Amino acid sequence: MGSNEPAPGRARRIVVGIDGSQPSKAALRWAVGQAVLTGATVHAVAAWEYPSLYGWFAPMVDDGFEQAARRTLTVEVDEVVGPNRPVEVRESLVLGYAAEVLLEAAEGADLLVLGSRGRGTFARTLLGSVSTRCAVHGVCPVVIVRADGTASAPRRPTGGEAAVDAVRTKDWQLSLHVVEDRDTTRVHAVLDTDGGVLHSDALARRNPLDAPTPAVGDEFAVGRALVDLGHQLLRAGVHGATGPAED
Numbered sequence: 001m002g003s004n005e006p007a008p009g010r011a012r013r014i015v016v017g018i019d020g021s022q023p024s025k026a027a028l029r030w031a032v033g034q035a036v037l038t039g040a041t042v043h044a045v046a047a048w049e050y051p052s053l054y055g056w057f058a059p060m061v062d063d064g065f066e067q068a069a070r071r072t073l074t075v076e077v078d079e080v081v082g083p084n085r086p087v088e089v090r091e092s093l094v095l096g097y098a099a100e101v102l103l104e105a106a107e108g109a110d111l112l113v114l115g116s117r118g119r120g121t122f123a124r125t126l127l128g129s130v131s132t133r134c135a136v137h138g139v140c141p142v143v144i145v146r147a148d149g150t151a152s153a154p155r156r157p158t159g160g161e162a163a164v165d166a167v168r169t170k171d172w173q174l175s176l177h178v179v180e181d182r183d184t185t186r187v188h189a190v191l192d193t194d195g196g197v198l199h200s201d202a203l204a205r206r207n208p209l210d211a212p213t214p215a216v217g218d219e220f221a222v223g224r225a226l227v228d229l230g231h232q233l234l235r236a237g238v239h240g241a242t243g244p245a246e247d
Contacts, residue, residue, distance in 0.1 A: 012040030015106045016113040017098070017131075019046060020072040023115025027145040028080045031113040035087040040110060042081075042089045046073040047101035069093055097234055099133040106134075111154065112142045133238050170194050176225070178218055183208075185217035189225040193233075200228040 016031040018024055028044060035042045048069035070093050081089055094101045106112040114131040135142040141154035173192040178185065183206040191198040204220035206212060 012038055013043055013109045014038075014040045014111045014113060015043045015045055015102065015109045017046075017102050017115065017134075018044045018073050018076050019098075019115070020076055021115055022147040023145060025076060025080050025115075026147050026149045027113045027115040027143075028076065030143070030145045030149065030151055031111070032081055032087060032089070034111065034113075038110070040087070042087055043092065043105065043109070044073065044077050044089060045092045045094065045102060045105045046070075047094050047096055047098040049095065049097065066093070066095075097231075099130045099137075099238065100234075102130075102134050103137060103139070106138055106140050106142075109140050112138050112140055113151075114142065114144055116144050116146045130238070176222055178222065180217065183212070183217075185221040187218075187221040187225045189222075189229055191229050191233075196236075198229055198232050200225045200232070202228060 012035075014031045014035050016028050018028065028042075031042050034040070046069055048066065073091055073093055077089055077091055092105065094105070102112060102114070112134060114134060116131060131142075131144055135144065143154050144152040172194055175190045177188040177190075179187075184203060185205075186203045187201070189200040189202075191200075202221050202224035204217045204224065206217060
């Protein structure tokens with residue numbers, strides 16, 4: 001991995017992705033072992049997203065999924081590291097797409113450590129495509145750890161993409177069809193990406209205890225449709241950049 005000496009004034013830090021899977025636990029175990037050898041701090045990061053874009057707007061339900069994600073993070077760290085931690089372990093739970101959350105958390109880190117494949121019930125997980133995307137776009141060396149504890153050689157940043165010869169401008173067209181039907185607002189969104197078309201349907205229902213406010217229903221329904229379109233674009237981008245997820 002080259003020199004083991006950090007830049008002057010910079011503490012060592014190893015970021016590891018957490019999702020409750022066996023490869024994730026193996027990655028955390030590997031990261032802790034590496035931190036013991038190098039005197040680094042381990043930063044355990046879990047990403048989560050709202051599990052559904054449809055149906056009633058229920059903050060208590062959404063909070064429940066966040067709490068489940070936090071329990072998964074805490075339980076995994078406690079199980080793997082134990083009460084007598086040999087190194088400092090920081091825990092972070094971040095709302096967002098796993099690859100983007102991990103890449104941002106790894107800025108300035110010595111290593112980003114990921115399980116080769118993940119699973120989870122509360123959030124988008126560290127699937128092969130996510131770990132591959134992090135390896136391709138990470139700004140620090142990335143280590144992929146398999147469930148059996150074996151690890152790949154660190155994949156180092158490539159130093160940036162080739163220069164683009166010319167600036168191109170594209171116009172993408174977004175149309176939103178909003179239907180207010182009493183206490184329910186339905187939205188059909190269409191995004192023409194100048195080469196492909198994405199569709200999304202979403203709805204929002206008024207809580208019977210709330211006063212009728214159609215504009216609020218519009219905002220929730222449209223917001224959910226746009227979030228869904230965003231997820232479709234991210235999945236398409238990850239697939240285009242890295243190919244199919246590993247088996």
